[in-house]
Amino acid sequence: MLTCSRFRELGQHKLVLRRASPACVAVRAGAWCDDARRFLVRCAQAGNTEASYLLGMILFYCFENRKLGSELLGAAARRGHAEALYSMAIIQFNGSGLPKDGRNLHAGAQLCVRAASRGHNDALRELGHCVSDGYGVRRSLSGGRRLLIQANFRELCSAVATGGPGFAAALGLSGECKPPGPHMCLLSDYGCHVAGSAGRRAHAANAFLAEWYASRQLGSGAGAGALRLCSQPTCGRPETRKHEFRRCSVCSAVIYCSRACQALHWKVAHKNECVPMAHWLDAANANANANGNAVAAVEAAAAQMAMP
Template identity: 45%
Template sequence: MRTRRGNTYPVVGAPATNKRKRARSSSVLYNLFDVLPDDIVLTILVKLASTAESPADFLAALVTCKRFNDLGLNPVVLSQASAETFAVTKWSDFFSRFIQRCSDAGNVEACYTLGMIQFYAFHNRRTGAALMAKAAIRSHAPALYSLAIIQFNGSGGSKNIKDLIGGVTLCARAAFFGHIDALRELGHCLKDGYGIGKNVVEGQRFLLEANARELAAICLTSSPALMSGRRLNLPPATNSNSNSPLASEFGFSITPPKPHPANRFLVKWYGDRSPDPAYRICSYGGCGRPETRMHEFRRCSVCGVMNYCSRGCQARDWTIGHNRNCRPMLRFPIVNAG
C-alpha cells in the first residue's frame, strides 16, 4: 500500500536493508583506492595518457579526484602523453601551460607541436626551431622532416640562407625512420641533384619505397579486399609521364591521412583569420604552413595556381583531388610592339 508521499509500507517477512552496512562497504572501497600504491596508479595513468585519442580522454581523468589530478601531472605521465592529447584547435592559457609543462617533462610530441605553433603561428622563429630540434634529437621523424622543410625553403629568413645540404641530411634521417614524405622528398632531391649528388637510380628507389609504404598503409586501413587475399583487377596507370606513379594512379581510392595535431592547429588558426594576401598558405589542406616571406613556396608547374611548401604536400594534394583539377595554364606570347 502506498502513502500520500508515494512510499510503500514494508512487506511483512521481507529482509530489511541495512543502509549503514551499504555505506560502510562503499567507504571500504574508497579506502582501498587510497591505500593503492602510487606506482600502480602512475602505471594506469601512463597507459591512459599514451593511448588517449583526444584531449578530453586525459583531462577527464584529471578531474576525477584530487589524487588523479596530482599524479596525472607527474612528469612521468606527462612525458608519455600521445600526440592526440594536444589536439586542440583553440589557444588558451590553460593549454599553453599544459603543453609547456609536457615539453619540460621531455615529451617529444609536445615539443614538436609547441615548436610548430611558436614558429608558424606566433612567429617566434628561434623558440619554435629550438623546440623542434629538441624533438628531432630524440629521433622524432615529423620534427626532422619539418626542420628539413625549413632548411630547404629558408623559412624565417631571406632567400639566401637556404641550407640545401642540411635539408637533405635531415630529410635522410627522417626517411631512415620510414617517414613517407621524407622518402619522397629525398628521392626527388637525388633525381634532380638538389643539395646532393645526382643519382637517378637511387632517387627512383626512394620514390618506389615511399609509394610502397603508402600502399601498405592503404591496405591496412581501407582495403579489406586486399587483406582477405582476394584478387583485384588494377587499371593501368593514368599518368604516363611519371616514372614512379602514386598509389591513386593505380585506381585506389585514397583516404587522406589524418594530419598531425600541429598541422590541424595551424589550419584552424589561419582559417579563422584573414592572412596577409602577399603570404600564401600551403595548398594542401592538411598542412597549414604559411609563407614566412613572399614567394617562399613553389607553385604547381602545370596550373600555376596551387602553392606547396614541399614535394610531400604536393604529392598528397595530388592524390586527393588535384590530379583531377589540374589544368595547364594559358601562356600568352609577348608581342613586340615595335
C-alpha cells in the same frame, strides 16, 4: 577528497607528463588558451617529444616566434621524432623565417634521411626527388627512382592495411596473377591515385595550423597580404615570406611547401583542375573579345536608335 588530490598530483608528475600520449597533448586551435599553452610547456619540459613538436610548430608558424619554435622542434628532432625531423627539413629547404638565401639544401636532405630511416614516408618521397634532381645531394636518377618506388610501395601497403578487403579489391589486389595494368602506380612520381583518394589523417600539428588560419588573416607585416598557405588543405603551413613555396610548374595557380604535399594534392584534387597557363590566357582573351564585341554591338544599336 584525498583521492582527488593525489590524482591531481600524479597527473602533474614529470614521468606522467613525459609519457603522455599524442592524443593527450593534442590541442585544437579553437581551444587554444593560456592553460593549454602552460600544459604543453610542462610536458615539453618533462621531455615529451610530441608536446615539444606540437608547441614548436604552433610557436614557429602561428605566433611567428621563430627562435623558440625552432629550439622546440630541434629538441624533438634530436630525440628522434620523425615528424619533427621532416618539419625541420621543410624549414631548411624553404629557408622559412629567413631570407631566400638562408636555405640549406644539404641540411634538409640529411634531415629527410633521418626521418625516412624512422619510417616517415613523406620524407622518403622528398628524399627521392632530392636525389633525382641533385637537390642538396649528389644526383642519381636511378637512386632517386628506387626511393620513389619504395615510397609508393609503402604508401600502397599502408592504404591496403587501413582500407580493408574492399579497398584491396578496388586496387585489383585480389591475389590473382594478372599482367601489369596501364596504371603502374608504383612507377609514378606521385604514387597511387587510389591510395591518395582514400585520404589520411593529418597530424595534430597540421590540423592545428589549418584550423588556426581558417579563421585568421595570414601574416601581419608589410606586404603580408601576398603570403599564402600550402595548397594541400590538410597541411596548414603558411609562407613566412613572399614566394617562399614552390608553384605548380604547369598552371602556377597552386603552391606547396614540399614535394610530398604536391604529390598528395595532385592525387586527390589538382590533377582534375590543373590547366596550363596558356589555356588560362586564351580563355581570358576570348572573354575579353566577347565582351568587346558585345559592347560594340550595344553602341551600334544605340547609335542606330538615335538616328532621326
